[in-house]
Amino acid sequence: MRLNRRDLLRLSALGGGALALGPAFWKEAYAAPARPGPSPYGAMSGSPDANGVRLPAGFSSRIIAGSGRVVAGTGYTWHGAPDGGACFPLAAGGWVYASNSELFDGGGASAVRFDGGGAVVGAYRILANTLLNCAGGPTPWGTWLSCEEHSDGKVWECDPTRPSQGVARGALGTFPHEAVAVDPVGRRLYLTEDSGSGRFYRFTPSAWPSLTAGTLQAAKVTGDPVAGTATLSWVNCSASSPASSQSSVASKTTVFNGGEGCWYDSGVVYFTTKGDNRVWAHTPATRTLEVIYDDLSSTSPLTGVDNVTVARSGDLYVAEDGGNLEICIITPGPNRVVAPFIRLVGHDSSEITGPAFSPDGRRLYFSSQRGTTGMEDGGITFEVSGPFR
Template sequence: MHRRHFLRLSALGGSSLALGSLGFWSNVYAAPPTPGPSPYGALAEAPDANGVRLPKGFTSRIIARSAEVVPGTDYTWHMAPDGGACYPLPDGGWLYASNSETSPDGGVSSVRFARDGKVTGAWRILANTHLNCAGGPTPWGTWLSCEEHPKGHVWECDPTRPGQGLERPALGTFTHEAVAVDPVGRRLYLTEDTPTGRLYRFTPAKWPSLEEGTLEAARVSGDLHLGARVEWVPVSAEAPVAMQPAARVTTAFPGAEGCWCDGGVVYFTTKHDNRVWAHTPLTGKLVVLYDPTRYPDAPLRGVDNITVSRAKELYVCEDGDDMQICLLGQDRKVSPFLQVMGHKGSELAGAAFSPDGRRLYFSSQRGTNGRGVTYEVTGPFRAKAA
C-alpha cells in the first residue's frame, strides 16, 4: 500500500480513530473495578424481538446474517463474524468492517451506512485467508485483519472498496488475535491466542508503513496488581516466540484476546484467566485491571474482544458464559450492558462504535443455528466521561 494511499484513507477520517486523548481512567493503577450497577441501569427482564436484553432506552436491529444477503444490498454476509471496527466517510456515513473466522475462505467484509443509518452497500475487502479472528483499525483508516493459526499473518485492508488487502509479514508469523495502534508512540501492540501466547510490540521502520520494522515481545517483572514493569525483547517475525530462544526470557499471556488503544493506554484481555489488562507505553507499566478471582459473583467471564466508548467506558465481549457485553466504567464498577439470549455455543465479538458514538455494532459468531448474526444497538450512550 503506497504512502499516497495511506494519506487518502487518513483524509476519510483517520483522526477519529486516534482513539481518544484522556485514557480510560486518569489513573489505571488505582483500586481495581468491582461488580456494581451499570450507569445505564439494569437489563430488561425480557429480550426484545431480536433476542437481546438491553437497558431502558436502547434498541437493537439485525444488520446481517451469515449466508444471507445483507438487506439493502446484493452481498451475501460472511460466516463466523468476529472482530470489527467502524470508519467515518466524507458524506457523513460510515463503514463497519467485520472479520470472518472461517477456513479456508476467511477474510473481511464491509457494510456501508448512509448518514441516517440506512444500509446502502456491502462488499468483500479480503478473501482466501484463514481464521480471520480479530484485528484492529489504524489511525490512517485501514483495517488490520489477524489470522488465528500458527502460520498466521496480519493483512492490511482498505475498508472503503472491494479488494484483497496486503499481507504484512513484518508483524509476525504466529496465532494472531488482535492488534492496536498507539498513534502517539507510533507503535503497534499485538496479542497471540495460545496458552503460551505473548504480547508483541511492532515499531515501523518508517511510520506509518508496515512493510518493515522491529518486532519485540514483552518481559514483565513486579506486582501485576500494583503495576509491573514491561521491558521489550527483540524477536524474529518468522515464528511464534514460544519456538524461539526468547521464550526463556519473555512472559506468557495465556489465551490473549482483544486489544485496544485509547489515550496512551493499551488494553487487552486474556481468556484463560479472564483478566483485563492495561499497559501504559509511556511509563512502561502494566497492571491487571480486572481479575474475577477476586470477586466470586463477578459478572464478566470469557473475556474476548474489547472497545472503548467516547465516555471512556471499556466494553468487553464474552466468549460463551452468559453471552453478555460487560462495561467497565470510570466509577470502577463492572456490569452487564447487554445480553444475547438463546445463542448457546456462540460467542460475542466485533464490538465497535459508530464514529459519532451513538451506535454499537457487534456479532454473535454462530447465532442459534451455526450462522452468525451482526447487530446494531442504538441508544443514549454517554458522550463524555463523567
C-alpha cells in the same frame, strides 16, 4: 479494617511524599481492579426484545446482517462466523463497519456501508483467500488490520471503504494472531497472541506509518500488575515464528495466557487474556502494566473475556465468549465498576464478537458468531443504539 496488599502499597506511597506527585499519581495510586456494581445505564430488561437482546431502558437493537444471507438493500451475501470488527468514518459522510470471518474455508473480511443517517447502502468483501480471521484492529490512517489465528497466521492490511483485497504485513509476525492496536502517539502497534504460551508484542515501523518493515518485540513483565506496580521491557524477536519457540527469547519474556481483544484509547492499550479471565491496561508513556479486571469470584459478571472496545466516555466494553453471552462495561477512574450492559438470549453455543462504535458514538455494532443455531452459517450482526454517555 483489614488492609490488603494494594492498600499497603498506597499507604507506603503516601508516606513517600506522594502528595507532590499530582493527578497522574493519584490515578495510578488509587486505581484498583474493577468490582461488580451497578451499570451507569441501569439494569437490563427482564425479557429480550424481538431480536433476542436484553437491553437497558432507552436502547434498541436491529439486525444488520446474517451469515449466508444477502445484506438487505445490497446484493452481497454476508460471511460466516463473523468475528472482530471496527468502524471507519467516510469523507463523504456515513461510515463503514468492517468484520472478519473466522472460517477455515473462506475466511477473510467484509464490510457494511452506512449513510449519514445509519441506513445500510452497501456491503462487499475487503479480504479473501485467508484462514481463520479472528480479531484485528483499525489504524489511524483508515485501514483495517485483519489477523489470522493459526500457526502460520499473518496480519493483513485492508481498505474498508471499497471492494478490495488486503496485503499481508509479514513484518508483524507469523503466529496465531488475535488482535492489534495502534498507538499513534508512540507510533507503535501492539499485538496479542491466542495461545496458552502466547506473548504480548509490539511492533515499531521502520518508516511510520508503513508496515512493510520494522522491529518486532515481546514483552517482559517486572513487578506485580495486580497491585499496579508492574512495568514492561521489550525483547527483540524474529517475525518468522512465535516468541515462545525462539529459545533466546522465550526465557526472557512473559507468558500471557490466551491473548484476545486489544484496543488503544487516550494513551492506554487495553487487552484481554482468556486463560486467566483478565483485562489489562498498558500505558506506553510510563511503561506501566495494570490488571483492571481479574475474574476471581463466581459472582463476577464478566467471564470468557474476548473482544474489547472503548466508548467516547472512556467506558470499556468487553464481549464474552461464554458466560451469559453478555457485553459488559468497565467504567474508568479509581473506583472501576464492572456490570452487564446487554445480553443475548438463546445464543448458548455462540460467542459475542466485534464490538465497535460508530464514529459519532451513538451506535454499537457486534456479532453473535454462531447465532442461535450454534453453527458457523448462523452468525448474526447487530446494531444497538441509544443514549450512550
